[in-house]
Amino acid sequence: MLEQLWLWIIAVPMAFITSLLVKRAIYAKSRPDIALVLYLLVTMASMFGGAVIYLLSPSLTSIIEALGFNAILMIGGAIVLLHNYAERSLDEEIRKISISNSEGDSTENSVQLAQQHAAVHSLSVSLRASVIFLILLNEFLMGWAFVLASGASTQIVLSTFTKVVGSDWFIFTMVLEMIFSVYMLRHDLPKSFFIIVLAQSVVMFFAPTALNNSNWVTYSIYLGSIAMIGLLIYIYEYLFKNKIITSAIRTYFLALLAMYAMMMAGIFVWIIQGSALLFVLSILGEMILYFGLILSKNSIESSKSRSWLTDPWWVFGFMGLTFVAEYFMGALIDMQYYGSSFISGITASLAPISGSVITQIGAVFYNFIIYFGSVTASPWFLIMMGAEMGALVVFKITITRELETKIRLLLVIAAYFIYSIFLPSFVFSSNIASIPFLGWSMGVGTAGAVAPVFLGAILATYLITGVLSFLFGARQTCSVFCTAALMYQGTFPDSMSVFNRTSKLGKKLLTSRMSNLYKVVSSIAIGSIIIAAVVSYLNSVGIISFTFFGTDIVYFLYIFYFNFLWYIIFISIPFVGTYGCVTTGYCHIGLFNQFVSRIGFFRLKVKDPMQCVNCETKDCAKACPVGLTDLPGNFIKSGQFRSHKCIGVGDCVSACPYENEYFYDVRGWFRQKLGMGTSGTQSRPHLPIIGRPGHSSISKSAALNKVEHTHP
Ligand code: SF4
Ligand code: SF4
Structure with missing residues (x-):
């Protein structure tokens, strides 16, 4: 213990001195300056190197070897240092050539000047690399010496390397150097x-x-x-x-x-x-x-x-x-x-890699998806991801204007932690599959087959989400309960919605229309889930016998779509755009809710369509993370916007500079019936548009043409 203390008493000042040398290297103005830094680093390295030689095999011979090693490095370093001091600094030389060049010297000098500049540049890069190398060597030798001094026996080269770099002597000293140097x-x-x-x-x-x-x-x-x-x-x-x-x-x-x-x-x-x-x-x-x-x-x-x-x-x-x-x-x-x-x-739960080539390829694919999905579906991965993405949603709340959107974003955080993690993973984990909506797993049950015992819960899940979507829009699923809401709606991911407009694939998925790509992807998604559900059911009741390497096919498909593919689409935002699950139509439960929402109460409305006619920014269309660029055209045509792809994120409402846009759902319908007005919770006054700098009024039909022509 006392030895350890003494070693730390040496290590801490060493870390401080190294940081001072780093600072000196940063501000070095000439070759001698940097040579001094290098020399001191070499000296330190030789000191610890000598200690390692002795500690590996303590004897008179090793003391002589250590002293010899020290002497060679220190004398060699001193020669280099003195040589550098004897030379005029490179900077000075360049300055001299510059002066003579500016006095009308020949092209020869210009070439020389360029060469000298190149030399300085390459010198600085190589010297930087030398400083870094010597710092690390220093740390390594010190760590090695101290590991040996602490009583460890390290003989094999690779294990010595990992043991030393992974040791407290190396790591904690490095931490100290980082803190000292960054403070300086x-x-x-x-x-x-x-x-x-x-x-x-x-x-x-x-x-x-x-x-x-x-x-x-x-x-x-x-x-x-x-x-x-x-x-x-x-x-x-x-x-x-x-x-x-x-x-x-x-x-x-x-x-x-x-x-x-x-x-x-x-x-x-x-x-x-x-x-x-x-x-x-x-x-x-x-x-x-x-x-x-x-x-x-x-x-x-x-x-x-x-x-x-x-x-x-x-x-x-x-x-x-x-x-x-x-x-x-x-x-x-x-x-x-x-x-x-x-x-x-x-x-x-992994499959053995055996049998025919096809079976082996299938087994490798199965194992990869199971391994990948088992981690991404695990509670602590979701908690860690939620803490990170949730913090970005909190930042978003602080810059969001609309109270309704603020509340929705708070619900997103609460739903993620309570509904998606805490209750299913820590409270009802044993019987979750039989609890409708809570054990929804995107409407396919939880971690099991579409068995008769779960059928009621699965159908009830569709019924509950369907009713909610009919009344409030698909946003209750896609913008509140689904974990996607947390992932896509924080400040950083949201700022990437620009990729919807610029990526090749994103451009194909813009607007409310159903592109061919959308039709193909959504058909495959829905078709595969329905077929798998039927197979799973028949398998559960014993009519057929089919599993995918021992795993129920619906469960495997669920892992593939939502614990694997979902993350691939998420990190591919630069190529797919944000909310790829909605824009491509690959999520079956999302599609179900989005189409129910389309025939329900939910829509976006504007207080005054003429304001959209005169609007020059069309900020609502730019803000939409799903890429619904046909918002303004619809507002101008009918004063409202309805689309199955609209999941009620509300960024368009926040973005409208005239505070013209608002949400409408069953609550608005009731208000309307009760004669309380229709403008939902967004009841802010109009901003006058007349007199805004650079603003020009255009007719409704001209605006419509302009808007529609800008859409792909
Ligand atoms: S489309 Fe599916 S994955 Fe995407 S937000 Fe909606 S429910 Fe979630
Ligand atoms: S809703 Fe607002 S941003 Fe969108 S077109 Fe109308 S006035 Fe412009």
Whole structure:
């Protein structure tokens, strides 16, 4: 214990000195400056390297070897340093050439100048890489020396590497270096990056490999996940507020997410198989990323900027990597909460890979979907995802104007946690399938066949949702009870609705019309569910005998559609657009409710169609996350909008600059019958449009033409 204390007394100042050297490297103006930093880093490395040589095999010989090793590195470093001091700095030389060039020197000097500039640039990149390499080497050697000094015996190269990088000596010292260096740079880093780096250091601190203690493993997974979720929420909100970002930020975020995906997968592999290699590689990767960022901190703000919304592949990569990180995070939390039975239960349900080639391919596909879906359907994955996406919905509530939409968004959060997670997973988990609506599983029952005992509950679910959709529109399902509402309606995902208008596929799915693609997809979705339900029923009552590798076909289809495909469509927003489940028509329960809604009371109305005629922004159409760009045309034609694809999100109502639009459903119908007016809960005064700068009045028919011609 006392030894550990002494070692930490050495490690903490070392971390501080390394941070000082990093700061010095950042502000180095000449080659000698940077050479000094390198020399000091080499000196530190040689000191710890010598200690490792001795501790691996303590003897007089190893002391001599260690001293020799130290002497070679220190003398070699000193020669390089003195050589650099003897040279004039490169910057000075360039300045001299510049002066002579500006005085009318020859082209030869211009070429020389360009070459020197190139040299400075390449020098700075290579020197940055050298600084990063030496910092990591330093940490590695110090960690190795301290691991040995703590009594561990490490002989095999790979296990030494993973043991050292995964140890408290390496990880906690790195955390200290991150905190020290970011504190020293606090005035020079943009505030957002100061917060991001601090959060990164917290995530790194909760490395489960750092301490050999089972409680630490459990709590570090919980707390590290919370820290990572917090950081991701911060990054989402940052992106929502900063649509134009530099290429350096884009690269950093993508690389950070790649490291986090690797980190979570690495912890998963470590817990399942005992190998920490993937995890420690992610730690090293994150450190390289971090030091690379602060050593070229100017590029955070000065590199080329553009909107991330114009880069679908970047967004796809960002969302895909986020998903991978969260997938493994969810699995890890489930494993901590439910114990090893969580994974062994999944593994036990997998199909053996044997038989004909077709059977083997089927088994691989089945196993992949079951493994994937078992995690995405698990309570802790949903809780973790809900906390993250729910925070973005809370942010959305704070910027939403309409009280009705605010209340709906609050209901979205409540429904997600109470109705979709708490009650089914923690209260009624044993008999959930027989409780109508609650155990709905998109209207196919829960985790089982369409058995006679559940048939009543399934039919009652359709009846309940159908009645609600008839009275209030499909929004009771698609914009409140379905988990999709939480996923799509936070600030960050909502800002991606622009992809509905710009992606190739999104353009095909715009407006209320049913494109051929929509007809094909929705027919397959409905057809497959109906056929599977019939097969499942016949199988349950013993008329036929058919399962898919031992799993009921409806249940498998449910996992495939909603625990696998749903997430693929979600991370493909840049290519499909937002609310892909509605725009493609691939969700059978959504289709059912949307068509019932179309014949029910629900619609959008405007107080004054002439205001839409004169409206130049048509903001309602731009705001719709489903891509219903034919809203204004319908308002002008009939003062209302009815579409089976309208799921009552309400962004169009919020977006109307004249506060002209409002919801109408059975409550409006009653008000109308009672002579209380029809404008629903949206009873704000009209904003006068006359006199708005740049506003011109146009006739109703001209406006109609204009609107309709702009639609695909
Ligand atoms: S279409 Fe289906 S998945 Fe999408 S929001 Fe509606 S019920 Fe949910
Ligand atoms: S509802 Fe509002 S935003 Fe939409 S066309 Fe009418 S006035 Fe313009």
